[in-house]
Amino acid sequence: MGDSSPWLRPEAKTLKDRGFHHQGGHTVGVGQSYSTLSWVPDESQHWALPLRHERITSFETALTKATFQLKQVCRHLPVRPLAAFDRHYGNGIFLNHTAGIEVDLLLRLASNRCVYGIPLAYSGRGAPRKHGHKFKLNAPNTYPEASEILEIEDTQLGQVRVTRWSQFHFRNSAKREMEILRVEIIQPKGKRRKFKPLWLAWTGECMPSLERLWRRYLQRFSIEHWYRFAKQRLYWTTPQLTSNEATERWSTLIGMISWQLWFARSDCMDTPLPWQSPQQVLSPGRVAQAFPSIIAAIGTPAQAPKTRGKSPGRKQGQSQPPRTRYPTVKKRVSKRRKAKIVSKTAA
Template identity: 50%
Template sequence: MMELYIKQISTFGRVLLAGDHTAWSRPDAVTLKERIIEHSSAAIAGNKPITIGQGYSTIVWIPEDSGSWALPLRHERITSWDSPIEKAVGQLKKVCELMPSRPVSVWDSEYGCAPFILKTSEIGADILVRLLSNLCLWGAPPAYEGSARPRKHGAKFKLNEPSTWGEAASVLEVNDPKLGRVKVSLWEDLHFRKAAYRSMSLLRVERLDEHGNLRVLKPLWLAWVGEEMPPLQEVWRLYLRRFTIDHWYRFFKQRLHWTVPKLSTPEQCEHWSDLMPLMTWELWLARDIVADNPLPWQKSMDKLTPGRVAQAMGGVLAVIGTPTLPPKPRGKSLGWPPGKRRSHKNRYPTVKKLLLNHAKNNKNLLNLKHLHS
């Protein structure tokens, strides 16, 4: 199915992808296998922002320069033995193998770490990822002095300590019609300590007022990893398009009712989740043939959003009809057979990945002891 999706992309120019993962909260489903602890932004005030359920990783194609359309290419469950980073790397690799050109992929700060940068080194995609403001990067090492081991790291670059930054390679100021005055600074040849051979360019995006002071206290830190970076006035705008995947998550949870069914097994959850990309692509392909059907309190739109297309799909479905037959009356159910015993469903504990990693380490230690004995 993904091959059919990517055929739609071949007619476009630069391909922009976005990746993220979200949680399907099932805190009370004690009979559902492989429930793990997931991040949840809708937690009760005062509680930790976590929930118990299943995580799903998604790679989407962003087809437009504006708007809220995000078209999923892969939407898969994160198993209890996978991590979000490992799942995202596998999905990105499979998508890029079928891409007609080298895409640009944008990622949130969860993926701004050395493991993700290392695991994507062999994938044919450029990466633009957000970094947390408390990270520490390192510059290019100095020239070899001829004694001892060559150094891997240069000067320290701590994102929240301006004294370690040094002079920027390039600085740009633009007046954005929506964001106002924006200042973009660029540093080159930086890397993570555990990914010394993966060089990246670092961008700091600041919103300023008319007096040149910070309008937003926390600046946006971005890292570019890959081949030639687009011009400075364009590259930081690419990250702003990442938020379409958040719009899609909200849309298919609220409008397409992804999290409404109370399914019993992970396999049933996966089959139901496979319908979400299909429905999204159907809405995208129908956007030019539907007539806007606003509710009384809504304004008419020329460029329809996913929600407005879904609102107008009733007229399309009424025209094309359905291949199914009308339901037939089947009479009264026979009910539960007399004498047949009832059994309760098995209950499964919440899977804690830290314990799994600890068990793997203990197993490796036991294997080493067995080899040396």
């Protein structure tokens, strides 16, 4: 599972390589952004264990960074994985970047996205067509005939209908065919619960069953919970560090702490607070809450600190030069220049 999250530092003018990043919705903040590729265990939806958690520089985007991370991880895996991404990655640019990687992709699509079917046979005149039927997700009159429809009863959501359309592609990635899925909650459990249709796109070698595939995307939300856990419980974005090397090193330690909590989950005893209910399967927060008992049992190999007395401080009249201040990086979308058409008039 992959996603990105900002580390906002609006007042850190001496921190190099800050930029403008989306904080959520239409809110934009100043800081740095990190891309995370994590592994979500099948038996629990509470855990998301980061495999790579790295800073997105001003020369990169979230799409190029996620592509690089997929290349680094997939080359060490014995089986072909399934990676799920949010709708920010559901476009032809990301599909073109990941064309040579041994990975199956499950992408969320924006509700106003357009995809295209297989073009008609070549008529013999002009250039061959690249696109066929235009499938606009928010226009029901453009829906083609479905390839498969599945209706199941979910214990938590209610009656679910999954519809599949085959052999579609984005306009700028005609060579990568996708399976389009629409997940609808027909009869939700609860009177006031309303769900919008969920649009997904799958591309890869061997497609899982519809009943399993849409549930696999629901596990992607575990990485959202991990970001909240890392910021609120592990204090990922709390230190006011002044160098990129320190921020990257601290971010790497946050990933290692998450793995340490995962390995210690079976050795921890649940210690709920008076207002908390006990848990059979411990979440990351409960393991972190019970982890001091493990530290007290195993001890620490570090020696006790020794007092050094009072520091002499700076000499009288000595002052430190001001630190270098860096401007905020503004990324601009490169647009191709349109060729000017000069009309020839008769003399």
